[in-house]
Amino acid sequence: xxxFGALLLRDLRLVLRRPGDVVVVLAFFVVAxxxxxxxxxxxxxxxxxxxxxxxxxxALFAALxxxxxxxxxxxxxxxxxxxxxxxxxxxxxALAKCAAHWIVTGLPLAVxxxxxxxxxxxxxxxxxAVALTLLVGTPTLSLIGGLAAAxxxxxxxxxxxxxxxxxxxxxxxxxxxxxxxxxxATGEGFGVHIAILAALxxxxxxxxxxxxxxxxxxxxx
Amino acid sequence: xxxxxxxxxxARFRRxxxxxxxxxxxxxxxxxxxxxxxxxxxxxPDYQQGETVRIMFIHVPAATIAMGGYVLLAVLGAxxxxxxHPLAALMARATAPVGATFTAVxxxxxxxxxxxxxxTYWVWDARLTSFLLLFFLYLGHIALSHAYDDAERGDKxxxxxxxxxxxxxxxxxxxxxxxxxxxxxxxxMKLGGPSIHxxxxxxxLWMMATFALLFVALVLMRTDTxxxxxxxxxxxxxx
Numbered sequence: 001x002x003x004f005g006a007l008l009l010r011d012l013r014l015v016l017r018r019p020g021d022v023v024v025v026l027a028f029f030v031v032a033x034x035x036x037x038x039x040x041x042x043x044x045x046x047x048x049x050x051x052x053x054x055x056x057x058x059a060l061f062a063a064l065x066x067x068x069x070x071x072x073x074x075x076x077x078x079x080x081x082x083x084x085x086x087x088x089x090x091x092x093x094a095l096a097k098c099a100a101h102w103i104v105t106g107l108p109l110a111v112x113x114x115x116x117x118x119x120x121x122x123x124x125x126x127x128x129a130v131a132l133t134l135l136v137g138t139p140t141l142s143l144i145g146g147l148a149a150a151x152x153x154x155x156x157x158x159x160x161x162x163x164x165x166x167x168x169x170x171x172x173x174x175x176x177x178x179x180x181x182x183x184x185a186t187g188e189g190f191g192v193h194i195a196i197l198a199a200l201x202x203x204x205x206x207x208x209x210x211x212x213x214x215x216x217x218x219x220x221x
Numbered sequence: 222x223x224x225x226x227x228x229x230x231x232a233r234f235r236r237x238x239x240x241x242x243x244x245x246x247x248x249x250x251x252x253x254x255x256x257x258x259x260x261x262x263x264x265x266p267d268y269q270q271g272e273t274v275r276i277m278f279i280h281v282p283a284a285t286i287a288m289g290g291y292v293l294l295a296v297l298g299a300x301x302x303x304x305x306h307p308l309a310a311l312m313a314r315a316t317a318p319v320g321a322t323f324t325a326v327x328x329x330x331x332x333x334x335x336x337x338x339x340x341t342y343w344v345w346d347a348r349l350t351s352f353l354l355l356f357f358l359y360l361g362h363i364a365l366s367h368a369y370d371d372a373e374r375g376d377k378x379x380x381x382x383x384x385x386x387x388x389x390x391x392x393x394x395x396x397x398x399x400x401x402x403x404x405x406x407x408x409x410m411k412l413g414g415p416s417i418h419x420x421x422x423x424x425x426l427w428m429m430a431t432f433a434l435l436f437v438a439l440v441l442m443r444t445d446t447x448x449x450x451x452x453x454x455x456x457x458x459x460x
Contacts, residue, residue, distance in 0.1 A: 147385065151378045155368035164364055165382060168357040169389050172396035179400065200392070211385050214302070218377050 003088045004096045011100030021066070022104050026112060029062040033116050044121045051120035052181030055130055056174055059109045060141060064166055066105050067145035068159050070097060075153050075219060084220040094212035095205075098139075098146040106138030126181050129190050133177040136197040140173045141166075143201075143208040150215035173200055231308050231448050238441050249438045252431040259424040267421070276334040278425060282432035284327035284352065290320030290436065291355060294362060295387035298380030308444070310376035311451065313383070314366055315443030319436060321359035328352060347401035351394045358386045372451070 015022055036054045037047055074080040083093050113134050114127040122130065148166035152158040180193035260278035267274035294316055301309040331349060332342045343349070366379035 151365060151382060152368065154374075155365070155378075156370075157368070161361075161364055161368055164357070165361045168354045168361065168393070169385070171354060172389075172392050175396045175400040203392075207388065208385075211381055214381050215378060218374060218381070221374075 003086070004092045007083075007093055007096040008100050011097060012103065015100070015104045021069070022108065025062050025066040025105055026108055028065060029058055029109060029112065030116065032058040032061060037120075048121040048126075049185070051117055051122050052126070052130065052178040054120070055113045055116060056134070056137075056177045059113060059134060059138065060167075060170055060174060062109060063105050063138060063141045064145055064148075064163050067101065067142075067149045067166075068162055070101055070146055070149045071153055071216065071219075072149070072158075080216065081220060084217065090213040090216060091209040094146065094150070094216065095209045098142045098209075098212070101146065102139050102142040106134070106142055109138060110134035122181075126184050129180045129184055132194060133180045133190070133197060136194055136201060137173045137177045140197075140201045140204045141170055143204040143212075144169045144173075147208050147211045147215065150212045150219065153215070153219040173197065176200070231311070234308055235445070235448065238445055242438065242441055242445070245434065245438050245441070249431070249434040252427070252434055256424065256428045256431040260428055264424045265420050270338065273334060273337045274421070276330050277421075278428045280327060280330040280334060281425060282429045283323045283330065285429060286432045286436050287320055287323040287327050287352075287355065289433075290316060290323060291358065291383075291387065291390065294320065294383040298383035298387075301376060301380045302384070308448075310373070310380070311447040312440065312444045313376065313379065314447050315440050317359055317363045317366065317379075319439045319443065321356065321363060323432075323436065324352065324356045324359055328356060345401070347398045350401070351397040354393055354397070355390065358390070362386070372454075 033054055036050070040046065040050070071080060074083065084090065086093070110131050114122075114131045117127045117130050145162070145166050148162045148169075151165060152161045155161055176193045176196045180190035180197075183190045183193060256278070261275050264275070264278070266272045294313055297309045297313040297316065300306045301313065328349070331352070335344060335349075336342050362379050362382055365382055366375040369375040369378070
């Protein structure tokens, strides 16, 4: 557990020393969402209807954008070799990296999204749904994206490849994330959606770290 | 499983495929000829759908084999990661593009069939959408296996992806079904399972078997080519 905590703290500290990396991702999220009203038109009913999908899809892209560097800098400067040699489970180390990624991207995205939702004319309940679904759903994105990042370490054109690998696997999370906001519009609660998102996150938590560890071992060979 | 282990040795596989492939090719070609004649000429047109029902004889077998192909990729991935069979990697490389092509054939014929039946080339129907995602999974597998200068690295990365993908396929299918019922009522005509008439059922089953033969023949042939390619590369490096 101490190794897990140490690695998590190290990654967070690295981000703190270069906060620009996170700010760029959040700025991308804001700019990407802003493009939709510009492209679709300012009609408020339509915007409120598509807001959930727009916010979720933009958050997904923003998360993926930041994932390319998740293991790449460790791979380049040799820290990954030390992680591979270190005693203790590599799976936990992978989990720590993904947790750090979630804290610096998923969490701020979940905080930022309701603010943007206001601009899309969402009501209070929908804003809560946006924040909650992102809060519960983004850990899955960090894990799936982490796997794609580990698989594409050192590959040619790794950025585009990462998106190609991760996006189809992220579809269930996207569907239930936006479904929650849709459900409010039709007068149902969104408890079921949150529960399923949590189930998806737990399943990813239980399986993906093994995949990431296997991919990292492969990269270290 | 025993045959899988037996064929894991590339040299043994070569001897096996050299013996089987010529006969298999001839049988497949005959089966395709008979099947196409039966399905496109002999089988009666559907009383509702008319002649367009004949698209089904290509569409359904292609889609079925495409799904089976992904399962095969996952099995090959496991046998590469667990037993380190060198042939599994080559066969996965041979399988993925064939599977992707069958998926594309399923999508294209489905779209052509949708035009007269639903009045549009594409609907965001649950089955179509999850099939499109299967196509993306295949593309990801192909791209990842070719993304490294070190071919072995690409093989193993793609194997991990195939396993994760195979676990996720049912979840994706389930979520897309849910999404579809949420957004729009299904607008598909039903192929009413057991009520399908024998004059259509038998040629359909024949085409299924034919497509399976075609798939196996193509995979064996491409695996042969992959073995040759690896040997050439090894020879070039040695020279």
